[in-house]
Amino acid sequence: MKVHKHIQGMTLLEVVISMLLLSILMITVAFSGTSVLLAVKNRVDASSNYVLAMNKAQALVLSKGESFANSATFNVTNNVINYLEAVTGSDGFTSTSIYFKKELSNAGVSNVTVAVTTSATDPNIVVVSLSTVDKTGRRYENTTILRKLINAAPLLPRDGLPCSFKAPTTCSIPLLFPAVSFFPTTEATSVITTTTGSVFSGSTFSTATYSLTGPIYYESWNITAYKTLEIATSISASLVQIPKMKGLDSTVSDELWVKVE
């Protein structure tokens, strides 16, 4: 019986010590668990200021993708994209600029820095780099690519040639996109607005004179483009040669022979 009581007393002491150790352990777990959770929460809270801002900025840049894809030509100056959007049913183009810095500021993400560059390998691509730095020095970066999809080549309109060429003619053809020059240019003359080519009638080739007329001056690009191709023939023609022309985005339309109907 005595032995039994002795054992009971030792067990009680052990239980007390165990409870003490357990309580220390529980308190340690509680504090460390809370601190871990708080650290994660702080990181998430901080991230929401920066990651969400970056996402918003990227979404804003991407939202400009549709109209930029439809641009005939563009340039980038001081992180501003200036472009001519091809709009059907109008004179052909709408001159537009994208001020990302201003747009981001309006969207409430002025802490994001924007850098706009053109691609060295693809002239149809604009690279928009976004970056921001949080209070702890952590850097958040993202890159978005905008791609121009259309080719502003000076092509004949859907209606084809508007003249019959049944007699010596001076025929004015409104181009689908304006031409900057005939092609190829020479080192001495970077812009050629008059050239010669051929027309065919029966079994005879004859020289025709081609001119680019109807100038439009694009101030942002300091470029003059021409809306109309003028062909002057000295004989009637059944086949007309259309020379190569260079467009606003440097796309060159291929040479072709067109049958007169």
Place this chain on the structure above:
Amino acid sequence: MNPKGLALVTVMGFILILSLLMVPLALGITQFTSSTNVVANKIGMAEARNSAVELVRYYIATSTTACTSEPISGLHEGKLAQGSLTPTISCTSSIPAFNGYAYRYWDFYVTYKPTNAASVCFTGSAVEYLPVDYTTSTVVYFTHVEDKDAEDEPHCPR
């Protein structure tokens, strides 16, 4: 107080404190997810638009049918990770050459069906240049590209 009850209250209080800490955490993660989804959808749309143009370029360049304004449908779908592209092209006019065509003018409609959003229709026009000597490749110039709601554009493939 019953010690067992005290222990239970302590545990419940601890769980409550942890839960309160978890609420903003969960909210933050939800915000991240929805924000990332918006960006992912927009990136998916941009990639789909680029792919649609390339798909149409291929079908125009390889088309051998006469220019009749009839829509050419039943073309193979383009499969992307974020959805599918169903194209229809139609040759609306042409300019004759000595033999055949010099230019063919095309309209195109591509329905983009993303896996988790409403369908979008990419529409536009293109001009195909057919070389006289038939030895060089045809060239397809895109002259217009536009995004439309697939429901609003009757020509878009369903």
